[in-house]
Structure formats: C-alpha cells, structure tokens
Amino acid sequence: MAISGNFSFRFMALVFLLVVMKPGYCLAEKDTVSSSGSINKKRLTGVLTGGTLVYAAGMTALYGSWYRNYEQSPFHFFDDSREWLQVDKTGHLTTSYYVGYLGYQSFRYTGMDEKRSALLGGLTSWLSMATIEVFDGFSEQWGASVTDLCANTLGSALFTSQQIVWHEQRILVKWSYHPTKFPDYRPDLLGDNFAGKMLKDYNGHTYWLSVNLKSFLDKNSGFPAWLNFAFGYGAEGMTGAAVNSSVYNGKAIPHFERQRQYYFGPDIDLTRIRTRSKVLNALCKSVGFIRLPLPAVEFSKSGICFHPLYF
Numbered sequence: 001m002a003i004s005g006n007f008s009f010r011f012m013a014l015v016f017l018l019v020v021m022k023p024g025y026c027l028a029e030k031d032t033v034s035s036s037g038s039i040n041k042k043r044l045t046g047v048l049t050g051g052t053l054v055y056a057a058g059m060t061a062l063y064g065s066w067y068r069n070y071e072q073s074p075f076h077f078f079d080d081s082r083e084w085l086q087v088d089k090t091g092h093l094t095t096s097y098y099v100g101y102l103g104y105q106s107f108r109y110t111g112m113d114e115k116r117s118a119l120l121g122g123l124t125s126w127l128s129m130a131t132i133e134v135f136d137g138f139s140e141q142w143g144a145s146v147t148d149l150c151a152n153t154l155g156s157a158l159f160t161s162q163q164i165v166w167h168e169q170r171i172l173v174k175w176s177y178h179p180t181k182f183p184d185y186r187p188d189l190l191g192d193n194f195a196g197k198m199l200k201d202y203n204g205h206t207y208w209l210s211v212n213l214k215s216f217l218d219k220n221s222g223f224p225a226w227l228n229f230a231f232g233y234g235a236e237g238m239t240g241a242a243v244n245s246s247v248y249n250g251k252a253i254p255h256f257e258r259q260r261q262y263y264f265g266p267d268i269d270l271t272r273i274r275t276r277s278k279v280l281n282a283l284c285k286s287v288g289f290i291r292l293p294l295p296a297v298e299f300s301k302s303g304i305c306f307h308p309l310y311f
Contacts, residue, residue: 044110051106051124059131071140078136078143082242085235085260089151090207092129096155097173098289100125104163115164122160126152170215172269174208174230174291176311185253186239206234206310208291210267225272230291232263257301265296265310 080088103121108114129152137144155173162169180203183190191197197204210230214223237256239245245253270284270292296310 039111073140075137081147087202092151093155096152100159118163122156125156172210176291180204203236208232228267230267234261262299
C-alpha cells in the first residue's frame with residue numbers, strides 16, 4: 001500500500017479495533033449461541049445491517065477524506081514490497097486477523113455454528129481489506145499491492161484456521177508501540193504529535209505472535225493458562241519508505257542504518273483471564289491485542305540486547 005494511503009488505512013484500522021471491538025466483545029460475554037442451536041434471525045438481521053452500515057460509512061469516509069483529493073487512473077498494481085522493511089505488512093496481517101476475530105464473534109452472537117462463523121468472519125475480513133486495495137488501485141499516485149493482499153490473506157487465514165482446527169486461538173497476534181527519535185527528522189511522514197507518531201512511525205511498531213503453551217499441554221498440566229511466550233518483529237532506522245531521506249525542509253538528515261529487529265519474551269494472554277466482573281472480563285478481551293510492557297530479548301545486527309521492560 002502507498003505511504004500516505006497506508007496511514008489512512010492504519011488510522012481506520014486502529015480506530016476500528018479500539019472502538020468497535022469493545023461492544024463486540026461485550027456481546028461475546030452474553031449468550032452468544034441460542035439454546036436451541038438455531039440462528040436467531042433478529043440478531044442476524046442486526047449484525048448484517050449494522051455491519052453493512054459500518055462498512056459503508058467507513059469506506060465512504062475514507063474515500064471522501066483521502067482518495068477523492070488525488071487523481072484517479074485505470075486500475076493498476078504497485079510494488080511496495082521493499083518498503084518499511086515489511087513492518088507495514090505485519091500490520092496488515094494483524095489488522096485482518098482482528099477484523100476476522102470481530103466478524104466471528106458477531107456471527108456467533110447470532111447463534112451460527114462455529115465453523116461457518118469462522119469462515120464468514122475470515123471472508124468478511126478479507127473483503128473489507130481488499131476494498132482499500134481497490135481504492136489504491138484506482139489512485140494514480142499509488143496502486144494496489146499484491147504483498148498487502150497476501151498479508152491480509154495470511155491474517156484472515158491465521159484466525160480462521162485456528163478456530164476451525166482448535167476451536168480457540170492458541171496463537172494470538174499482538175501489537176506494541178514505543179516512541180522513537182525518527183519522527184523528529186521526518187514529521188511529515190512519521191508524525192508530528194503523539195497520535196500521529198503512534199500510527200505512522202513504523203520504527204516504534206512491534207508485532208508479535210503470542211503462543212499459549214497451556215493449550216498445547218495436557219489439560220491437567222499446572223502451567224498457567226494466562227502465560228504466553230511471544231516472538232516479535234520490528235525495524236528501526238527508517239526515515240523513508242524504501243530508502244532513507246537525506247534532506248527535509250533544507251536540513252540534512254543524519255545517516256541511519258535500516259535494520260530488522262527480532263524479539264522473544266513472556267506475554268500475558270488477557271483473553272484467558274476470568275474474573276467475577278463482566279466489565280473487567282470484557283475490558284481484558286478488548287485490549288487483548290496489545291502486548292503489555294514485559295521483559296524481552298532483542299536480536300539484531302547490533303547484537304543481542306536485554307530489555308527489562310519492552311513495549
């Protein structure tokens with residue numbers, strides 16, 4: 001996806017996760033499957049109607065606020081596979097994973113069986129993400145991205161396959177962010193305030209695969225159900241998408257080495273924590289996509305580094 005278009009996408013995706021998913025998870029705390037095992041038609045109508053309205057409103061707002069301001073062209077593709085050391089691709093995977101998660105929860109709320117809910121959730125995710133690629137494809141300045149489509153497919157498939165095979169998510173996709181110095185050199189590209197930096201500065205993004213060991217062990221195992229081990233990926237030294245900028249507003253930008261970073265550390269699976277409070281349970285599920293500040297070991301060209309707390 002294009003640089004600027006990517007920002008619009010990331011903004012929409014994060015708002016979607018932080019705001020829309022909360023009521024979706026609260027619904028999951030209720031009777032998600034009717035006692036008779038049949039689909040509740042009123043709930044299904046509500047889910048389909050509400051989902052369609054949210055989709056239409058979101059895409060209309062996205063197109064009107066961004067794509068309408070740029071020249072259009074015949075549909076075409078654009079190769080952005082070398083940009084941002086592929087951190088943006090892991091972002092696409094993460095977003096599609098959670099949109100699929102939300103779709104699944106919504107369909108389960110109607111009383112639909114697990115397999116069909118998982119398949120429809122994954123399909124809903126893929127189609128929603130593909131719409132943005134269509135917008136990019138008709139934009140003269142950018143173009144649809146094959147690697148974005150692949151990342152979207154992997155994210156949807158990761159959720160759907162686990163739900164069908166294991167009936168639970170044993171491997172979660174998570175995200176974390178920490179401020180970096182790089183937006184100071186390219187505020188137009190990497191953000192000029194905290195919210196903008198959090199969304200646009202890929203130097204501070206880390207994406208995790210968080211594995212729940214308890215789910216792979218014997219049910220009688222005393223291993224804590226909430227304790228996961230996470231493998232993270234990120235990168236830094238980026239002041240440009242494919243190559244670094246040397247000058248901005250007439251000022252020279254220092255040379256930074258672009259490098260990938262890999263992480264390993266413990267994680268807390270908030271989705272497996274149960275309390276007596278329905279509100280607290282829903283809150284844990286709502287923020288379950290965030291990897292909390294915990295110790296981590298970093299591996300990169302610079303060597304091995306231990307972080308007492310990494311976010």
